[in-house]
Amino acid sequence: MAAIITMDNLGYNFGDGWVLHDLTLSIEEGDFVAVIGANGAGKSTLLRLLAHILRPTIGYITLYGKPLNEFKEWGKVGYVPQNPGRQQRSFPISVREVVALGRLDGRSIFQRYSEEDEAAVDDILRRFTLTELERRKIGDLSGGQQQRVFLARAMVNNPEVLLLDEPATGVDPDAKIELYKMLGDLNTNEGKTIVMVSHDLELASQYARNALCLDHGVCFWGDVKAALTHRHKHGYFYR
Amino acid sequence: MEWEMFTMEFMQRAWLAGLVVAVICPLIGSFLVVRHQSMIGDGLGHIAFAGVAGGALMGVQPVLAAAVVTVLGAAVIEKVRTRMRDYADMILAIFFYSGMGLAVVLTGLNHTGSFNLSSFLFGSLMTVSSEDLLIVAILGLFACLFVVLMYRPLQYLAYDEVSAKVAGLPTDTLNLLLSVMAALTVALSMRIVGILLVSAMMVIPVACALQTAKSFAGTIMGGIAYGLISVVAGLIISYYANLAPGGTIVLVGTACFILNLAVKLRTPKHPNPEELSPKACHICAEYRELEKEHQACEKCQHADCAIGAKTFTGSEVSAKEHQSK
Numbered sequence: 001m002a003a004i005i006t007m008d009n010l011g012y013n014f015g016d017g018w019v020l021h022d023l024t025l026s027i028e029e030g031d032f033v034a035v036i037g038a039n040g041a042g043k044s045t046l047l048r049l050l051a052h053i054l055r056p057t058i059g060y061i062t063l064y065g066k067p068l069n070e071f072k073e074w075g076k077v078g079y080v081p082q083n084p085g086r087q088q089r090s091f092p093i094s095v096r097e098v099v100a101l102g103r104l105d106g107r108s109i110f111q112r113y114s115e116e117d118e119a120a121v122d123d124i125l126r127r128f129t130l131t132e133l134e135r136r137k138i139g140d141l142s143g144g145q146q147q148r149v150f151l152a153r154a155m156v157n158n159p160e161v162l163l164l165d166e167p168a169t170g171v172d173p174d175a176k177i178e179l180y181k182m183l184g185d186l187n188t189n190e191g192k193t194i195v196m197v198s199h200d201l202e203l204a205s206q207y208a209r210n211a212l213c214l215d216h217g218v219c220f221w222g223d224v225k226a227a228l229t230h231r232h233k234h235g236y237f238y239r
Numbered sequence: 240m241e242w243e244m245f246t247m248e249f250m251q252r253a254w255l256a257g258l259v260v261a262v263i264c265p266l267i268g269s270f271l272v273v274r275h276q277s278m279i280g281d282g283l284g285h286i287a288f289a290g291v292a293g294g295a296l297m298g299v300q301p302v303l304a305a306a307v308v309t310v311l312g313a314a315v316i317e318k319v320r321t322r323m324r325d326y327a328d329m330i331l332a333i334f335f336y337s338g339m340g341l342a343v344v345l346t347g348l349n350h351t352g353s354f355n356l357s358s359f360l361f362g363s364l365m366t367v368s369s370e371d372l373l374i375v376a377i378l379g380l381f382a383c384l385f386v387v388l389m390y391r392p393l394q395y396l397a398y399d400e401v402s403a404k405v406a407g408l409p410t411d412t413l414n415l416l417l418s419v420m421a422a423l424t425v426a427l428s429m430r431i432v433g434i435l436l437v438s439a440m441m442v443i444p445v446a447c448a449l450q451t452a453k454s455f456a457g458t459i460m461g462g463i464a465y466g467l468i469s470v471v472a473g474l475i476i477s478y479y480a481n482l483a484p485g486g487t488i489v490l491v492g493t494a495c496f497i498l499n500l501a502v503k504l505r506t507p508k509h510p511n512p513e514e515l516s517p518k519a520c521h522i523c524a525e526y527r528e529l530e531k532e533h534q535a536c537e538k539c540q541h542a543d544c545a546i547g548a549k550t551f552t553g554s555e556v557s558a559k560e561h562q563s564k
Contacts, residue, residue, distance in 0.1 A: 074407040091455075092273065092452045092454060092458040094453055094454040097454055101395045106407020135453065153402075
């Protein structure tokens, strides 16, 4: 399988020290990577670097063979930030409007929704069981429902790559299992490449193929089952 | 007698100018209020005041001078805001107070006596000239086109700037354009309602709409509606009660906000899902202690009960089936 994402000597420094350093690895097409680590280990920073929200201090990242600053096809990438609902709980926006935002991309600042866009939104709302909630204000939904909305927004363009920062935040245990199962199905049946920050290695290991354990640098990179063994043998974040 | 306010030429201009401002200010203000930038209009007004004072001193048309200075100020503020996010409010305050300080100094240097400060501070709706009306009408058209053509990207920017950036939208450009539009709205509307009150027209109607709106489009339309109500009622009241029209308009808007808030506080609110017991149905207005968690109550055994009846992946489960699990 071809490498979709490559990182070469990647490092990021906020100004107060290195949050990430010496990351060199490739993520292949169709891979499902669980990114694990303690709080502050650099997991969200890594995802923000991959989403081109942050610029690397050293090293580089390529996406589909292109450096990130030259990559234009962001419609191929779906991104769900960490706990997005909490940031703008009072914002007056409906579920349908949030999901429809996912159809916008960088082609123009004069974009309008076409019939195709509306149909894609209808379809994804049905798929995520959000049709009955589409007129509701997103701040009125529970945390789990909001996570579903943001996942729907990330998926509405049928992206090939999903970058998910703790998508199970605020989701009850049953719904969390269903979420992981759905992501596993997206990976297995639709070939989506998924990079997901997770605090639940046991659950992630049932669906992910590889695990990347971070402690500012790489503690472990490889098969997710081996990551479990590594953790049991050496402690959680032992290098 | 009551038709005089519509037949006199100066009143016709006042009505037209007021109605245009009633549309423009909440239209642009919607994007500022939801981004917690409600005070930007007030601050830009201080900068506009410096422009007016400087223009009067140099013999340049004050409104034009205010527009240039305010647009430049807004562009610089936007640059600073993005680079110093942690201290953004402090930097903005410095700009705003410096603008006011500069305005006071420039006004003091103007000894010609031809500069009518109060008309810019408080507005002069009853003395709106045909030229003022034309300027504000062009602004209105431009503002409407701006929002209509760029509505979706602006909405994305206002709601989730980070994700908008990931999607490839030129967020820096959009932020700058929004700041420039806000600056033009302040600078060109201040002749109508005054520097001190133009910000109020950008904020208060939107605040009214936010009490009930469930969508962003609803907020904008509601804000415009409340803006129109404020202007119409304000002008009528000020005409008969012989009150300052600008101030009356703003006070009517405030009264609408208080009324809306009072109604909202008295209305049973939709349950906050985070505060509910998992054994309560999250959809219906009455709460019932159910035997099992995440269950639909008997009253709510229909497709709308999204939590009780459906699993994450969308398979429908009847409430009775769910009860048996």
